[in-house]
Amino acid sequence: MSRRLEVDVAIVGGGTAACAAAVALRRAGLTVAVLEKRRCGAGASGVNFGGVRRQGRDLRELPLANRSRGLWDGLNELLGVDVEFDVSGHIKLARSETDLEELERYRLAARDHDLELTMLGANAVHAELPWLGEKVLGASLSPTDGQANPRVVGPAFARLARRMGAEIFEFTPVEAVASTGSGFEVAAGDLTVVSRRLINAAGAGGRLVAATFGEDVPLTPLSPNMLVTEPLPYFVSRSIGVCGGDVYVRQTRRGNAIFGGGRGWQDHDLGLARPSSEQSVDGIRRTLMLVPDLARANVIRTWSGFDGEMPDHIPVIGHSSTTPGLIHAFGFSGHGFQLGPAIGEILAELVIDGHTPTPIEPFAIDRFRDWSPEASSAPDASVHTEH
Numbered sequence: 001m002s003r004r005l006e007v008d009v010a011i012v013g014g015g016t017a018a019c020a021a022a023v024a025l026r027r028a029g030l031t032v033a034v035l036e037k038r039r040c041g042a043g044a045s046g047v048n049f050g051g052v053r054r055q056g057r058d059l060r061e062l063p064l065a066n067r068s069r070g071l072w073d074g075l076n077e078l079l080g081v082d083v084e085f086d087v088s089g090h091i092k093l094a095r096s097e098t099d100l101e102e103l104e105r106y107r108l109a110a111r112d113h114d115l116e117l118t119m120l121g122a123n124a125v126h127a128e129l130p131w132l133g134e135k136v137l138g139a140s141l142s143p144t145d146g147q148a149n150p151r152v153v154g155p156a157f158a159r160l161a162r163r164m165g166a167e168i169f170e171f172t173p174v175e176a177v178a179s180t181g182s183g184f185e186v187a188a189g190d191l192t193v194v195s196r197r198l199i200n201a202a203g204a205g206g207r208l209v210a211a212t213f214g215e216d217v218p219l220t221p222l223s224p225n226m227l228v229t230e231p232l233p234y235f236v237s238r239s240i241g242v243c244g245g246d247v248y249v250r251q252t253r254r255g256n257a258i259f260g261g262g263r264g265w266q267d268h269d270l271g272l273a274r275p276s277s278e279q280s281v282d283g284i285r286r287t288l289m290l291v292p293d294l295a296r297a298n299v300i301r302t303w304s305g306f307d308g309e310m311p312d313h314i315p316v317i318g319h320s321s322t323t324p325g326l327i328h329a330f331g332f333s334g335h336g337f338q339l340g341p342a343i344g345e346i347l348a349e350l351v352i353d354g355h356t357p358t359p360i361e362p363f364a365i366d367r368f369r370d371w372s373p374e375a376s377s378a379p380d381a382s383v384h385t386e387h
Helices: 015-028 059-072 075-079 097-111 122-128 150-163 205-212 275-289 339-354
Strands: 004-013 032-035 091-094 118-123 139-143 168-169 174-178 182-190 191-200 220-222 224-231 239-242 248-249 258-261 265-267 272-274 300-303 305-307 315-320 326-330
Touching: 004 015, 004 182, 004 248, 015 032, 015 150, 015 326, 015 339, 032 150, 032 182, 032 191, 059 097, 091 097, 091 300, 097 118, 097 205, 122 139, 122 265, 150 168, 150 339, 168 326, 174 205, 191 205, 191 339, 205 305, 205 326, 224 275, 258 275, 275 300, 315 339
Parallel strands: 004 032, 004 191, 032 168, 091 239, 191 326
Antiparallel strands: 091 139, 118 139, 174 182, 182 191, 220 305, 224 258, 224 300, 239 248, 248 258, 265 272, 315 326
C-alpha cells in the first residue's frame, strides 16, 4: 500500500549532519522526514577514522570546525549516550624539514582563525611520545582536538531525532526527487514525501540529487582504507596525523589501534566498497615507521565505505543556485565527521532563517559553474586526506 507523507522538510541522506539537522528542525517545531538508503550513520559518518580535529583543515573550514568543536563537549548529554569523545589532542608529525616549514606556515595562518597550535621540536615530541619512530623530526599540536567513535554518533542523532518526532525511514532509497513549484516530492518505493523544503545530504549520492535540479558538480566517490588491531595496552595518547596525510593513527579506550591510509576499491553504482590488500599492507608499513611498537599487533578487521570528494577538497553547503527551497550539504571529502553537529544546526538555520551566522560562502555550489580541472585548487592539499 502506498503512503503519502507531508512534512515541512524532507532530508535525503541519514548521516550525522542530516540527523543533526532533523534534531534542530524538530526543536524549532518543524515536521521532518529523513530518508536513508541504508541505516542512519552507516555511510561516511560511520566508516571514518573518528578524528575530531580542527588542525590541518582548509582555512575556509575553520569557522565550521570551531563552531562544531563547541558542540562536541555536550554531545553525551544531548544524545543520551557516550560517544567516546576524548580530548586527546591532535598531533601532526613532520618527517622532513619541508614538513616542519609547512606546519609553521599553517600555525601562523590558523591564528587568524581562532586556532592556536604549538610547534614541538624533535626533542620535545620524542620526550612526550617516546614510542615514535626516528623519522619524526617535529610536530604541531592542537591540544583541544580529540577523537570519538563514529559508529555511535550518527545513529545516536537518528534516535534522538526519532524521539523528538522526526520521521526516520531507513533502508528507503530515494528513487526520484522533483520540484512541484510550491515545494518538493520525494519518491522512495511506496512512499512519497511532500515537503516545503528539501535538504540534499546524500553524501556520495549528493551529485545525483543536485544534477536533478540542473546543478552538476565534479564529485567523485571516496573510499578510505581503514584497519583496526586487537586491544593493546594503552600507549598512543594522542590522535596522530602526518604532513602528507598518508598515515593516521589513534587508540581507543578499549586499546584497539585504528589506523589507515590510501583508498579502498569501490563501485559506487553497485554500492560496493572494500579495503585494498595492497593499500592495507602499505598502510601498515607506513604506520610502523611512525609507531614501531605496533609491529606485534594483530589486525583484526579492515573496512572501507563511501564519501563524496570535491576537487577543491571542501564541501558543498548552502542554498541551491537554481531551485528555491533546496539546500545542499555534501562532498565533505573524507573530513566531515567533526563538522557534523554544526552542519546540522547550520542547515536548520538556512531552512528557518534563510541564512546562517557561520560563513559558508566558500562552499556555494555555483563555484563549479565554470569548473575545469585546471581551475581546481586546494590551499593545503596535504591535509585533506586524513579522514
